[in-house]
Amino acid sequence: MSVLMVDSPIRSASALPEEPTQASRFGKARTAQSGALLEDYVELISDLLESGGEARPTDIARRLGVAHATAIKTIGRLKREGLAVAKPYRGVFLTEAGESLAARVRARHRVVVDLLLAVGVPFEAAESDAEGIEHHVSDATLAAFARFLARS
Amino acid sequence: MSVLMVDSPIRSASALPEEPTQASRFGKARTAQSGALLEDYVELISDLLESGGEARPTDIARRLGVAHATAIKTIGRLKREGLAVAKPYRGVFLTEAGESLAARVRARHRVVVDLLLAVGVPFEAAESDAEGIEHHVSDATLAAFARFLARS
DNA sequence: CTCGGAATGTAGCCTCGGCTACATTCTGTG
DNA sequence: CACAGAATGTAGCCGAGGCTACATTCCGAG
Ligand SMILES: [Mn+2]
Ligand SMILES: [Mn+2]
Ligand SMILES: [Mn+2]
Ligand SMILES: [Mn+2]
Numbered sequence: 001m002s003v004l005m006v007d008s009p010i011r012s013a014s015a016l017p018e019e020p021t022q023a024s025r026f027g028k029a030r031t032a033q034s035g036a037l038l039e040d041y042v043e044l045i046s047d048l049l050e051s052g053g054e055a056r057p058t059d060i061a062r063r064l065g066v067a068h069a070t071a072i073k074t075i076g077r078l079k080r081e082g083l084a085v086a087k088p089y090r091g092v093f094l095t096e097a098g099e100s101l102a103a104r105v106r107a108r109h110r111v112v113v114d115l116l117l118a119v120g121v122p123f124e125a126a127e128s129d130a131e132g133i134e135h136h137v138s139d140a141t142l143a144a145f146a147r148f149l150a151r152s
Numbered sequence: 153m154s155v156l157m158v159d160s161p162i163r164s165a166s167a168l169p170e171e172p173t174q175a176s177r178f179g180k181a182r183t184a185q186s187g188a189l190l191e192d193y194v195e196l197i198s199d200l201l202e203s204g205g206e207a208r209p210t211d212i213a214r215r216l217g218v219a220h221a222t223a224i225k226t227i228g229r230l231k232r233e234g235l236a237v238a239k240p241y242r243g244v245f246l247t248e249a250g251e252s253l254a255a256r257v258r259a260r261h262r263v264v265v266d267l268l269l270a271v272g273v274p275f276e277a278a279e280s281d282a283e284g285i286e287h288h289v290s291d292a293t294l295a296a297f298a299r300f301l302a303r304s
Numbered sequence: 305c306t307c308g309g310a311a312t313g314t315a316g317c318c319t320c321g322g323c324t325a326c327a328t329t330c331t332g333t334g
Numbered sequence: 335c336a337c338a339g340a341a342t343g344t345a346g347c348c349g350a351g352g353c354t355a356c357a358t359t360c361c362g363a364g
Contacts, residue, residue: 016203016215017279023217026192029284030322033185037351040178051168058311063168065175070352072313077350089312089359115271116293119300125292127169132181132288140277141268148271182352189321210341222322224343229320241329241342 029136036135039105040064041074042083045092046102055092108142109134115145118152181288188287191257192216193226194235197244198254207244260294261286267297270304 016022044063048055061071075092078084083098094102112134116126137145168174196215200207213223227244230236235250246254264286268278289297 016199019214022215025280025283026215027217028280029188032284033188034350036181036185047168056311057313062171063174063178065179066351067353068312069314069354073351116296119267119271119296121293121296125290125296128177128180129288129290129293131177132184133285136281136284136288138277138281141273141281144268144271144273144277186320208341209343218321219323220342221324221344225321 028138032136036132037074038078038081038083039101039135040131041078042094042098042102043105043109045084045094046099046106049093057092060092105134108137111142111145111149112137114149118149184288188284189226190230190233190235191253191287192283193230194246194250194254195257195261197236197246198251198258201245209244212244257286260289263294263297263301264289266301270301 017025041060041064044060045055048059048063057071057075058068060075061068064071075084075086078092078098079086082095083101084092084094086092109130112130113126116130116133117123121129169177193212193216196212197207200211200215209223209227210220212227213220216223227236227238230244230250231238234247235253236244236246238244261282264282265278268282268285269275273281
């Protein structure tokens with residue numbers, strides 16, 4: 001059995017994926033990323049509205065750790081995309097679409113954190129990492145997470 | 153015991169985190185994201201070099217699903233940051249720093265995919281989502297993933 | 305009621321990461 | 335060995351998402 005595996009059809013344990021496959025994976029990651037910011041804003045605005053009553057630009061900015069001008073500009077984008085409404089100096093509110101997105105995003109955030117905790121990630125790392133990870137969790141993955149948590 | 157829990161110190165199961173805590177979590181997610189692109193380039197270049205020999209801009213662009221001009225511009229950034237070297241028309245190579253980053257990134261990618269598979273995520277979703285998730289997995293989380301996989 | 309400080313909004317700048325269009329260089333086929 | 339076509343590189347555009355500086359509006363203490 002002096003096999004050297006030279007010219008084996010299987011090149012190695014981790015051969016490169018096909019080009020179109022790989023391009024599609026990278027493309028999905030880029031797409032997911034581009035929605036991340038809006039998701040975080042909508043989730044945060046919903047949290048603020050539920051827990052206190054008001055979602056003011058300064059609060060939003062402070063919680064996100066950005067300048068207030070940055071927050072206001074992004075709130076403008078939320079309005080353009082039909083997720084939020086706001087009259088000058090009156091605070092920000094969510095549309096139906098905004099509320100429904102917020103609900104989905106919040107549910108997913110919770111499942112991701114719980115999954116991380118369930119596999120042994122320390123609390124603060126779980127919360128911190130989840131803030132980025134959540135935006136890259138597809139429906140299929142989310143469903144798998146939920147199943148895993150259910151049978152734990 | 154006609155307690156209504158009004159004015160209880162614990163407001164609800166999911167109270168908002170403290171402002172500085174939340175800002176730091178969002179900030180970390182933003183920072184992680186800014187490094188993501190370079191990580192993917194370096195990992196891909198390393199894969200191409202190991203598996204074939206050459207890492208040419210056109211190949212890189214095709215695999216990432218972007219225009220070749222975009223890839224060339226980013227390769228310029230890799231050079232500025234000391235991760236890659238390339239002479240005109242000669243293909244791209246990694247510096248020591250680049251190789252070492254690539255090794256870490258590839259190892260982390262593998263652990264993330266394995267973790268996803270281990271909790272029941274279907275293969276293609278695991279590969280696809282991992283491409284985004286990997287960039288938000290801290291060292292603490294990575295270690296927890298590895299421990300979980302070891303005792304499975 | 306006033307008025308000063310806080311909140312809000314606007315203007316304009318920057319980098320990153322996409323893109324298209326065009327210019328240049330390389331290279332393999334005839 | 336020429337040269338057409340592919341690969342590579344350059345120029346310049348765009349939007350997103352940061353920032354600072356400044357203008358405007360609101361509101362509560364006095
Ligand atoms: Mn998030
Ligand atoms: Mn979140
Ligand atoms: Mn990736
Ligand atoms: Mn990867």
